[in-house]
Amino acid sequence: MGVHLLRLGVIVWVEGLSVKFRVNEGVKVERGQLVKIEDGSTRFIARVYGFKPEALFTPAEIARISHRKVLGERAEIFDGPLRYYDTALATLVAQVDEDGECHGPTGSPRLFSVVEDLDEEDLAQLSLDVGDIEVGWVRVGHRATGSKVSLVGFKAFPHHVLVCSITGGGKTNFGKVLAWNVMKAPEGRYSLIIIDTESEYFDGGDPSHMGLAHSLHASSRLFYVTSKVSTVCRVEFRFRYNGHELTRSIAAHPLEISWSQLHPEDFCQTGEFTPPQESLLWLAWNWYGDKWLQRMMEVDPEWLYRDLGKRVQKVTIAVTKRKLRRMLGDRSVFKPNNCDTDLIKSLVNAVARGKVVLIDMPSASEEQEKLLNVVVARRVFAYYEAMRKEAPEEWEKLPTVLIMVEEAHRYLSKSALHEGGSRRENVFSTISKRGRKYRVGLCCITQMPGELDEPIIRQQLTKVILPLPTKPDYSKVIQYSPYLERAAQEIKALDRGEALIVSPPSGIKFAVPVKIHAYEDLVKGELEEELGLRKTPSRLVSFMGLRTT
Ligand SMILES: Nc1ncnc2c1ncn2[C@@H]1O[C@H](COP(=O)(O)OP(=O)(O)OP(=O)(O)O)[C@@H](O)[C@H]1O
Ligand SMILES: [Mg+2]
Numbered sequence: 001m002g003v004h005l006l007r008l009g010v011i012v013w014v015e016g017l018s019v020k021f022r023v024n025e026g027v028k029v030e031r032g033q034l035v036k037i038e039d040g041s042t043r044f045i046a047r048v049y050g051f052k053p054e055a056l057f058t059p060a061e062i063a064r065i066s067h068r069k070v071l072g073e074r075a076e077i078f079d080g081p082l083r084y085y086d087t088a089l090a091t092l093v094a095q096v097d098e099d100g101e102c103h104g105p106t107g108s109p110r111l112f113s114v115v116e117d118l119d120e121e122d123l124a125q126l127s128l129d130v131g132d133i134e135v136g137w138v139r140v141g142h143r144a145t146g147s148k149v150s151l152v153g154f155k156a157f158p159h160h161v162l163v164c165s166i167t168g169g170g171k172t173n174f175g176k177v178l179a180w181n182v183m184k185a186p187e188g189r190y191s192l193i194i195i196d197t198e199s200e201y202f203d204g205g206d207p208s209h210m211g212l213a214h215s216l217h218a219s220s221r222l223f224y225v226t227s228k229v230s231t232v233c234r235v236e237f238r239f240r241y242n243g244h245e246l247t248r249s250i251a252a253h254p255l256e257i258s259w260s261q262l263h264p265e266d267f268c269q270t271g272e273f274t275p276p277q278e279s280l281l282w283l284a285w286n287w288y289g290d291k292w293l294q295r296m297m298e299v300d301p302e303w304l305y306r307d308l309g310k311r312v313q314k315v316t317i318a319v320t321k322r323k324l325r326r327m328l329g330d331r332s333v334f335k336p337n338n339c340d341t342d343l344i345k346s347l348v349n350a351v352a353r354g355k356v357v358l359i360d361m362p363s364a365s366e367e368q369e370k371l372l373n374v375v376v377a378r379r380v381f382a383y384y385e386a387m388r389k390e391a392p393e394e395w396e397k398l399p400t401v402l403i404m405v406e407e408a409h410r411y412l413s414k415s416a417l418h419e420g421g422s423r424r425e426n427v428f429s430t431i432s433k434r435g436r437k438y439r440v441g442l443c444c445i446t447q448m449p450g451e452l453d454e455p456i457i458r459q460q461l462t463k464v465i466l467p468l469p470t471k472p473d474y475s476k477v478i479q480y481s482p483y484l485e486r487a488a489q490e491i492k493a494l495d496r497g498e499a500l501i502v503s504p505p506s507g508i509k510f511a512v513p514v515k516i517h518a519y520e521d522l523v524k525g526e527l528e529e530e531l532g533l534r535k536t537p538s539r540l541v542s543f544m545g546l547r548t549t
Contacts, residue, residue, distance in 0.1 A: 006117035008035055012054075012087060014108045019046055021115045022054075023086045030141035032490040032500070032513045034118050035090060039109040041098040045118070045126065046090035047511065049486040056083040091486055093510030096125050104509060123147035131156070131506050132189075133181040135174070135464075136516040139498060144515035153181070153190055155505040156462045157402045157441035160432060164449040164477065165466030170497040171445050172200050174464060175404060176212065176519040178443065179356050182402070183217035188354040191399045192443075193347075193376060195406065197369050199362040202226075203237070210520045212358060213237040213248055216530050223350040224252045225343065225359040227332060232341055241527050253346050255361060256339045257375065259293040259328070266378065269426040270370040271416045272327065277320045280312045294336060296324055327367040334371070347376065348383050354399040370410065377403050377427045384438040400439040403431065408444035409451040417453045432459045450476045457481065462503040466516070467494040483510050 008027050013020040019037070023029050029048055037044040057065070068075040077084060092105040102125055123138055123145065131152035137144035161178075163171050175194065179201070182192045194201055202224060204211040212222055218237070229235060229252045237248045264281035267273060273281065284292040287308060299307070301317045308317075328334040350357050361372065380401060387395035405411060411428045418424060431442050433455075444460060446452065450472035457480040465484075468474045474491045478484045483502045490513070491500060497518065500511040527533075 007114060008117060009088065009115045011037060011109055011111055011113045011115060014111065017092045017105060017108070019044075019090050019092060019109065020052070020087045021090065023051075023088050025081070025085075029088045031493065032487075033140050034093075034123075034138070034513070035115050036118050036122050037109040037113050037115050039113040042107065042109075043096040043122070044092050044105060044107075044109050044113075045094040045096070045122070045510075046092050046115075047513075048088050048090045050089040050489065052087050052089060054085055054087050093483075094126060096122075100125060102126055120145075120147055127507055128512055132185055133178065134517070135177060135181075135501070136499070136514040139513040139515040142495060142498065149501065149508075149512055149514045150506075151462060151501075151503050151508075152506040153185065154400050154439075156503050157190065157400050157443075158436040158439050159461035159505045160435070160441050160459060161402070161443040161462040161464065162408075162449065162457065162460035162477075163443065163445045163464045163466070164473070165447065165468055165496075166470070167447055168496060169447075169466035169468070169494075170499070170516055171447075171466060172198075173497065173519050174466070174499075174516055175443070175445065176201060177517050177522065178402075178404075179212055179358075180215055180217075180519065180522055183212070183215055183221040183356050185354075187221070188397070188399050191351045191354050191356065191401045192404065193351065193357045193359070193380065193401070194404045195359045195361065195369065195373055195376070197361055197364050197406070199360055201358050202360055203239075204520075210523045212356065213250060214239060214523045214527070215248075216526050218248045218250050221355055222250050223347075223355040223357045224250050225255050225347070225357065226252060227255045227361070228252075229254050232346070241524075242531070242533060244531050246527070246530075251350075251355075253343060254339075254341055255333055255343070255359065256335050256341060257333065257343050257372075258339045259297075259334060259336050260290050260338065261344060262293055262334070262371075262375065264292070266371060266375050267324070267327065269374045269378070270327070270367070271411070271424075271426065272323060272367060272370065273320070275419070276312070276316050277323065280308075280316055280320050283308055283312065293324070296321060297328070297336070323367075326365070327371050329365060329368045333361065333364070333368060344375070344379050348379060351380055351401050352383075352398055366410075373405060373411070374427055377405075377431065381427060381431055381435065381438070381440050384440050388438050395438075398439070400441065402441045402443050404443040404445065406445045408442075408446045409448045412444065412453055412456045413451040414453045417456075429453075429456065432456050449473050452476070454480050461505050463501065464516075465491055465494075465500045467496060467498065468492070487511050 009021040009023045011019055011021045033048045035046050065075040094102055095105045096102045129148040129150045131150035133151040133153040136149050138147040163174055165171050182190045199205055202211045203213050212218055232253050234249045235252045264285045268278045284296050288295045304317050305314050431440055463481055469492050497516050499514045499516050501514050502511050
């Protein structure tokens with residue numbers, strides 16, 4: 001038993017999985033805190049979700065005492081501790097038996113069992129740090145403890161991960177922490193795809209943040225797709241840390257995809273086209289084959305109308321052409337001519353070799369981002385699906401892949417997945433449903449989980465809930481997730497970087513309060529080690545530049 005163990009109180013009521021304990025005077029118990037209850041040889045773990053003062057006063061006494069207080073006078077309460085005390089309400093989340101076995105609560109503690117603070121040994125028994133994807137520390141209130149929380153990547157990723165918070169809640173930081181874990185895992189175990197439209201991932205975006213390029217593992221594990229390079233090459237990323245100059249040499253690929261590689265399905269799955277417009281895309285595909293997009297883009301609407309046998313209304317042709325033009329953008333990413341490189345092939349290759357593929361497209365419009373997301377996800381999923389069916393032995397050796405989807409509600413909302421009363425699948429809903437079989441997972445990042453289609457929330461078994469103060473959002477997540485009952489008050493009160501995590505595939509079957517690692521801290525720790533420095537407060541890193549070699 002730990003020496004600093006704090007006696008918090010005594011159980012005064014038990015009902016089902018709910019317990020109420022009298023809080024010792026002078027002790028601070030916080031909402032969300034994990035506590036333990038010793039009952040003989042069994043130990044219960046509970047999460048505090050609320051508070052309720054108990055007062056055994058008569059109405060006349062309340063009137064007398066409050067009146068004296070209003071007048072600013074001292075109000076004597078006779079037998080105070082016997083008639084008035086604070087209680088905390090908690091839910092039982094786990095039970096540790098005599099043999100140290102931890103499982104869901106099957107019993108409940110007896111009245112007057114003692115409630116105590118958790119020590120490191122108790123936390124270790126909860127098996128919160130048995131995985132290889134380290135995400136943060138167990139938290140008590142706003143304070144991080146010394147116990148780590150990690151996910152079991154190969155089990156959690158194929159069952160998908162939902163990351164949600166309001167803006168500025170810490171989603172991108174969590175994404176970087178995830179990417180760092182993937183980069184440092186043994187080669188070939190995992191791969192991750194990130195499409196970054198804010199340029200936050202590569203170098204951190206501004207001098208006060210760090211990016212994936214700062215990590216020691218970037219040279220061997222990062223595959224950087226960017227318009228800043230025009231050929232397949234390695235870029236040199238140089239930066240200073242505590243007076244030392246460091247260089248990473250990172251594999252880079254130009255961000256370019258030829259029109260001839262795009263398929264009508266890629267456009268349809270963005271959800272931007274109406275059924276008649278989709279029919280037109282298919283008609284063009286059947287009529288013109290590989291040249292369908294070129295013809296749609298470059299041929300005059302009147303001519304198309306006649307060429308396609310007058311089977312499509314002129315207005316549909318005009319609107320579809322306009323949408324295609326907007327989606328393909330200024331032709332810098334999606335190119336009309338054949339490209340010298342084959343991004344899709346290289347990207348799938350990088351995924352198969354266990355890289356973090358970072359696609360940096362800061363100037364992308366929402367439509368372009370959607371198209372690229374669909375193109376990438378479809379090709380990677382198709383590859384894994386085909387490999388499993390046609391070369392199962394090779395497929396087994398492939399890394400488990402996680403596809404990160406920012407603004408996931410755009411693809412997975414009720415309105416995106418339903419059209420005229422029928423369900424309309426896209427690659428993300430397909431992966432959500434069937435990806436597990438192929439070891440393809442989604443990491444859905446959203447500010448608006450309330451918009452997500454309910455089956456999607458249920459299918460994302462690992463949930464990382466960062467600050468989420470709006471009711472439609474947190475109540476939807478709570479409603480469709482196990483282990484989150486009674487967590488609403490805490491979710492509302494989280495600060496940035498603080499989370500509640502549930503991950504049944506990782507064995508985390510209750511809402512664990514976590515302080516997510518600051519990405520910069522992880523990388524600074526790594527840099528200190530790389531440079532052989534003692535742990536000292538680190539000075540800011542300054543980005544010096546990017547050079548191709
Ligand atoms: N766990 C953490 N520890 C310390 N700082 C953090 C943590 N999480 C986030 N931050 C900081 O909070 C700020 C906002 O975080 P971040 O950009 O990750 O939020 P976000 O949810 O992605 O926001 P947006 O919705 O705008 O994309 C950043 O400066 C980030 O460094
Ligand atoms: Mg963000």
